[in-house]
Amino acid sequence: MSVPTATRSVAAAAAGCALVAALASACSATAPRDVAGEPPPLRIMVKLMRGSEDATAIGAEASRIAGVRVSYAAATSAQWHSLALHCASTAECDAAVARLRAASNVYQTVEIEGRKARSVS
Amino acid sequence: MRKLLICAAAAVATFVGPLQAPSAQSSTVARVIVKYRADSTLLRKQALSVAGQQTLQAAALGNRIGIALDSGRAITERSHVVIGRGLTSQQLAARIAAQSDVEYAVPDERKRIVEVPNDPLYASGPPITATSGGPAVGQWYLRPPPPAGAASSTWGKAAPSSINAEQAWDIDKGSTSIVVAVLDTGVRFDHPDLPPKNGGNMLAGYDMISEDAPGDFTSANDGDARDADASDPGDFVTAADSNALGCAVANSSWHGTQTLGLIGAVTNNGVGMASVSHGGVKVMPVRVLGKCGGFDSDIQAGMLWAAGIHVPGVPDNANPARVINMSLGGTGACAQSYIDAIGQVNAAGAAVVVAAGNGGSASVGTPANCPGAIGVAGLRHAGDLVGYSDAGAQVSIAAPAGNCPEAGSGLSGCSYPILTTTNKGTTTPIAGAAGATYTDSFDQSLGTSFSAPLVSGTIALMFSVQPTLTPAQVKSKLQATARPFVTVGAAGGVADAPVCPARSPTSGGCFCTTSTCGAGMLDAHAAVLAAAGVQAGISLTTTTPTANAAVVLTSTSVVGPGRTVASDQWTILNAGTTGATITGANDGASVVVTPTAAGSFVIQLTVTDDLGAAGSTTLSVAVVSGVVTPPASTPTGGGGGGGGGAIDAGWLALLLGAVAALAATAPRERAQSLAVSVALRRGRSRARSDRA
DSSP, rough: OHHHHHHHHHHHHHHHHHHHHHSGGGGGGGGGOOTTOOOOOEEEEEEESOOOOOOOHHHHHHHHHHHSSSEEEEEESSSEEEEEEOOOHHHOOOOOOHHHOOTTEEEEEEOOOEEEEEEEO | OOHHHHHHHHHHHHHHHHHHHHHGGTOOOOEEEEEOOOTHHHHHHHTOOOHHHHHHHHHHHHHHTTTTTEEEEESSEEEEEEEESSSSSSHHHHHTTTTTTTTEEOOOOOOOOOOOOOHHHHHHSSOOOOSOOOOTOOOOOOOOOOOTTOOEEEOOTTTTTTOHHHHHHHHOOTTOOOOOEESOOOOOOTTTSOOOTSSSBBBEEEEEOOOOOOTOTTTTTTSSSSSSSOOOOOBBHHHEEEEEEEOBBBBBOOOOHHHHHHEEEEEEESSOOTTTTTTTTEEEEEEBTTBBBBBHHHHHHHHHTTOOOOTTTTTSSOOOOOOEEEOEEBBOOHHHHHHHHHHHHHHTTOOEEEOOOOOOOOSSTTTTTTTTTEEEEOOOTSSSEEEEEOOOOOOEEEOOBOOOOTTTOOOOOBBOOOOEEEESSSSSSSOOHEEEEEOOSSSSOOOOHHHHHHHHHHHHHHHOTTTTOOHHHHHHEEEEHHOOOOOOSSSSSSOOOOTTSOOOTOOOBBOOOTTTTOBBBOOOHHHHHHHHHOOOOOEEEESSSSSSEEEEEEOOEEEEEEEEEEEEEEEEEOOOTTOOOOSSSSSSSSEEESSSSSSEEEEEEEEEEETEEEEEEEEEEBBBBOOOOOOGGHHHHHHOOSSSSOOHHHHHHHHHHHHHHGGGSSSHHHHHHHHHHHHHHHHHHHHHHHOO
């Protein structure tokens, strides 16, 4: 029953990465880091300058810009999307977020995504 | 021709007459309680009567005001009921009250029984044992509050912060055209006190929880990501979950079942509990919280979807919600993504209600602190801020959140929790009736999580009576009708409570101010009454108001569903140069005004409905000069003096009526009058083209 965005996005991200790698060597910096000890991915939300529902393209472009592996997490709307940054360290994620924020022609806003909890005492 | 003029004059009399004594009220029976002053001449005059003293008083009073009055039941020596006909009780009371020797005159109104639902837990929770039962005060939070300042010993099963849903239900019990989305942990659809999904007021909703990471469904706990199943599989947190997600080990909360029950539990069904909306609106679970809460992106997607806005990868919601309840939050400033989402949702017509948070701080949680949200702080039963509630300038309103006055006293159980629906399962749900239960004095529902649904349910009733309201108007009416906060005293045992934002060193509570806890304490009755309102309107029946001619104005006012207009009151606010005065009665559905010169006058209509809600409007009426030439003497019409002199529709109607009245006269006269009629029509056409 799930919307298979994640499965799609993994494959698509890899494909996108390969494409990007063919054009530049950026993918060498965004190779998968699914290794033991890697910190959990950093969830961010981005607001696109131009709305899109193409999860694959959104993830691939974010990977290219951020310089780290990015997996597409979920859509909120055509403009707002949740992405997961896979970094080796906090510093690497900080730098990746800074690069995304600098890409103001692509992203209106880049936020660190949080979690909300039940408001019980 | 002379006969025609006579007929026209008769027609004028017929036309104006009913407006002075509106025919709609001819069968109305007015009942008024009148009390005479001790020195009333009416009393003196009748003092010598030995029998039917008050009958004679009523007759004498009626003579004074020009209305035949009968005497009804005697109340005291100087007061009794009088009965008149052809006008409303309010109108009769106003006329009698204007008499100098009348102390007061008030409508003798029939009071309706305020409906108390027959759901057993409304009255009282189950008997308290060592580990379960209660609260003894049942659903105290829905009852009418005691009078302001009343001693706590007189509160009974209500409390100062009770929201008065009972009287709100007297106005409306909810419309199935209104949907409340509950963004939470999902719901236990099989709880027998919640509306059924098939054919009931429960919509299927959606599960908006996506993966934590590709292929990782730990938070969702249902083995998949977003799907159409909004049922709650449990949000228990194991040690492994705790390590992975970073929150404490816990049993399942059934939080969504609790919040949704407060808004939409089936009411007056003789089972379980009552809900704020009286079970009259539709409720829709949108699952956005799982183990350790939920991601912002899923919550925002849930908000948009609930309001009928497209979310990529998800089928659109065919039942857009007008209210979105979010008993959730976190800390920090309002993120741009929430500003965008709330803005879109508000623009789609849905109000967003968010719990203020339970950090006990002076900083309101997010997204309750976002523009466009209705942030709700939590009150103790006594009306002061409950110790755990966040508070601050972004709070819109406050409502009961549940509290335990006996905390720390060594007593067991909690006397003022929020009773609501839940499930007995500690991890996975226990299916069906066997698992369905209610929170109580031991398994307590405490938190601003439970304040927000009380507001959401109230808003659902407001939209039910007035679906054209915007979210901003709803918020404004909620705030305008909120009751003032409790400000002083040791109400309910908070002797040490300071004024917010300072906090009690022991309970954390404080006495609210409008800059810390919102506009006041939620009053569901007042809010729904304000939403229903009265939309006063005036229609100018006379096409071209002309000096020295009757100008007819009619009320086009609209009152809430199931309500009736109790009274109309017309007043000339500004006659200007027109010298306009009201001719005849000023309290009917229509009024006749006679200006004596050109210019403009301003008239006001105030309409009151049978529940006391009132609305006013004004209309500026332009009056043209000149005397309308009697149509019989100017059969070609249209000419006349001043400004083109068009014959207005009223005159035309009168004359056509006169023509009809002559239909039974001699053939020669009939032919003459028909000729006049045709000429008038031609004249009217010409007059129109002259103006063009």
